[in-house]
Amino acid sequence: MIGSRRNSAYTSLLKVETVGCRFLERINRFVSRVVINGLTHEVHTNNTGRLEDLLVPGTDALCIPISGRKLRYRMVGTSVSGSALYTLIDTSLQEKAVARAISAGAIKGLEGVKVVGRHVKVGNSRFDLLLRMPDGGERLAEIKSAVFYFPEDGSARYPDTITERGRRHIELLGALEGVLIFVAAHPLARAFKPCHRDPEIPRLIGDFGGTVLAVKMAITARGEIILLGDIPVER
Template identity: 30%
Template sequence: MADTIGQVCLPHGGPLRLARFVRRYKRFFIDAEDDGGVFTAHANNTGSMLGLLRPGATVAFSVSDNPKRRFPCTLEMVRLADFRNDFWVGVNTLTPNRLFRLGCAAGAFAELPGYDAIRSEPPFGGGRLDFLLTGPAGRCFVECKNVTMVEDGAAMFPDAATERGCKHLVELTRLAREGLDKAALFFCVQRPDGDCFAPAAVVDPDYAALLAEAVAAGVLVLPYRAEVTEAGIILGKRLPLAPLGNE
């Protein structure tokens, strides 16, 4: 892929099992069917996965070898039909954090120079953020989000109203305004279509408004495309940010 960065590649959590989607229920459970019959798998994505989970769609699960797991399969990807060709969409919400950590270790983010250490889940007033970067440049708090929706040529987040996401934006904006630390948002766009990134104002107008405030306050927004393949997830190039409400 021409727009990948130094081939930073995150492997899946185990060998893949391909099947046909049957149904989703209780948010975290997926029924799927392959030649062995219908089986139940786990989904860690609590979003709507709008437009992806259609009956009969091809889905891919990583298979864990942990004998203590009730359901060894975890939903990783959904095959989406497009007027040009089919492509994979990555839906595992742990991928952005894992890919961001790999990217930092590889020095893939030119926008984040001067950091040589990364710590997971630093606390803040209302809970925890995903990462704290430290180094000669000081401190930078980072929150990571998974993007699976594209509308009108733009990759969009969120695909469902997110109170938790709004709280993260409020905290990142506060940090940026105080000026003692830096703050950044990494949006991992796990699909190949979409020419830019924008908040999904129709889905969550509060999140869209807060993102505009965050950008105005100096929060660094990093929407990066990821190439989703059966071999793993490869970090791609940064997408431009569409004009926001404050621009």
């Protein structure tokens, strides 16, 4: 991995070793079948969304090597028509990239904020980050993956299915006046919108008592995870 690096178009956050593959099918929420160098492999998928617009048989994708007992690779990105960049579907890499972006002062509205904790438990819920604000106060933050892309308006949306866990997270975090960060990890995204596939989520986001932000990210074919800036949140 590399430290954050900026140019005029993007901020480089992380670098991972990638292997090109071709997606065949999703076996279950956590396992997919792909072809790597002519051989068929079952690979880990950690994004539990449906991803039906991204995981289309025959799609070029990216995997990273892992040291699992059964699976040797995890699928982290999918190709997008009209872009040389890949959608970053891996939620753990999204979380690491957001933490790196916050530490680098690269997210508008979170300048001067420090990441001081990870995976903080509150009651029966666990939140991704604990932030120390410039005034010395602390706020919890939760990162949600928004890769469900709507070409008609260029929006990346969350969620793409019913999510009881997402409802609980957003409701509790709002009551705690935390920070809700949506990662629009689709290269073509121009804005974030809540998705009505779970009708409770738009209401909870609209009533959210803390801060709601959206950032755009992608991954390159060489495994560089980049921040492409902030995008508007359309509630």
